[in-house]
Amino acid sequence: xxxxxxxxxxxxxxxxxxxVTLIYFLERHPRYGAFAEHCLRRIESGELMGILSxxxxxxxxxxxYRTGDIAAANGVIxxxxxxxxxxxxxxxxxxxxxxxxxxxxxxxRTPDAIHAATALxxxxxxxxxxxxxxxxxxxEGLTVWLFDDFV
Numbered sequence: 001x002x003x004x005x006x007x008x009x010x011x012x013x014x015x016x017x018x019x020v021t022l023i024y025f026l027e028r029h030p031r032y033g034a035f036a037e038h039c040l041r042r043i044e045s046g047e048l049m050g051i052l053s054x055x056x057x058x059x060x061x062x063x064x065y066r067t068g069d070i071a072a073a074n075g076v077i078x079x080x081x082x083x084x085x086x087x088x089x090x091x092x093x094x095x096x097x098x099x100x101x102x103x104x105x106x107x108x109r110t111p112d113a114i115h116a117a118t119a120l121x122x123x124x125x126x127x128x129x130x131x132x133x134x135x136x137x138x139x140e141g142l143t144v145w146l147f148d149d150f151v
Contacts, residue, residue: 009039009128011042011048012048013125013126014049014122015049015050015127015128016050016053016118016122016124016126017039017050017056018112018128018129018134019055019059019111020130020147021036021040022056022060024147026060026076031147035151039128043084045084048085049086049087051119051122052089053118055115057077059111095118095121099113099114106137106140108133112131112134125143126144128145130147130148
């Protein structure tokens with residue numbers, strides 16, 4: 001895997017997984033796939049706690065539905081819904097309002113604001129992503145772990 005940052009994400013942290021984490025894993029991305037898998041294994045083992053916004057499904061499943069691969073889409077839904085130490089949080093009015101504030105104050109795109117608001121609403125320590133726009137949120141109390149910092 002060739003980690004640049006050997007320390008990695010400290011054990012015991014609660015991390016929100018941006019959709020790209022799952023994309024890297026599922027598509028076996030040549031550069032980031034192994035690190036995505038490493039993080040998912042750490043969540044599965046309980047070393048880390050994982051958080052997903054339910055928005056992940058709306059983003060992640062589009063290619064599968066476009067190709068008509070309903071079985072694969074259902075498999076992803078089932079696997080993520082039952083993944084150990086990974087909780088999925090629905091978008092509610094409070095989280096939506098926080099997302100609107102984050103959009104207004106930090107200029108985030110709506111999906112990124114929803115992911116970040118979900119992280120804040122559940123008290124996550126940070127976000128695993130490769131989107132540098134999330135770094136705007138460090139003053140909100142979220143650590144941003146970028147794939148590029150590790151591989």
